[in-house]
Amino acid sequence: MKKAINLLFWGYLVVLVRIDFGLDVLPVPLGYFIIATGCKQLEKKYPVAQKAWGFTTAMIFISFPTIFLDVHQQTHILWKTYSLFIMIGQLIVVYFILSLLKDIVLDYGNSIFSQRLKLMTKIYIISHLLYFTASTFTLNIALDDWLFFMTIFMFVILIMDIIFLVLLREVRKIATNKKVDRC
Numbered sequence: 643m644k645k646a647i648n649l650l651f652w653g654y655l656v657v658l659v660r661i662d663f664g665l666d667v668l669p670v671p672l673g674y675f676i677i678a679t680g681c682k683q684l685e686k687k688y689p690v691a692q693k694a695w696g697f698t699t700a701m702i703f704i705s706f707p708t709i710f711l712d713v714h715q716q717t718h719i720l721w722k723t724y725s726l727f728i729m730i731g732q733l734i735v736v737y738f739i740l741s742l743l744k745d746i747v748l749d750y751g752n753s754i755f756s757q758r759l760k761l762m763t764k765i766y767i768i769s770h771l772l773y774f775t776a777s778t779f780t781l782n783i784a785l786d787d788w789l790f791f792m793t794i795f796m797f798v799i800l801i802m803d804i805i806f807l808v809l810l811r812e813v814r815k816i817a818t819n820k821k822v823d824r825c
Contacts, residue, residue, distance in 0.1 A: 643746075647814040649680030650739055651807060657732065658803055669709040670728075674702045677735065681742070688745045694738035701731050726774065733770050736806060737763065743813045750816050762809060766802050773799050 656673030681695035705728055740763040747756045773795050779788075 643684075643817045644814055646680045646683035647746075647810060647817060649676050649683070651810040651814070653677035653680060654736075654739070654807060654810070658807075670705040671702045671709065674698050674705060674735070677739070678702065681739075684742065684746075687749075688742055690738060690741045690745055694735065694742055697731075697738060698735050701735060704728065704731060726777075729770075729774065733767065737767060739810075740766070740806075743809065746813055747816055750819075752816055755812070755816065759809065759813075762805065766806065769798055769802055 653673045653676030656668045656676060657670050658673075659668055660670075661668055678695050678698040681691045681698060684691040685695055707724070708728065740759060744756050744759045744763075747759060776792060776795060
């Protein structure tokens, strides 16, 4: 269990971080492969892990072009659409992982932390959907106030991803029967 959750953590960290020297040093498909490996280890005990594995495996192939170019910085409309598609795919993967974490926590009898994960799932999904919606207007609105708003939104999304990684670590502590100090 500990190893599988560690794979989820490190896989998502690889997906989140981009280090580029002509080629992506930590390619996104590698991160999805690591996540899929962690999900595969958990699928016998937790059925939602099979759904997470299936979608994460699809994301390995869908995100393959991100190895060679940073699609988030491309200006062509097709690459922008692909970039949005990748971000939505990442959101779906996180949804499945949060559902898996909730099942793991419930299995260990921690209903309070399960409620926290449920709330985190709602906040994470809503904040990302709001960002996606707002980003569709960015091309048509060139106001400095709008760009400031989008910068704040991107910062909130980054914080949500960091919180997600922290929750992965806390669930690992629960799964290894260590006490989690947070409420």
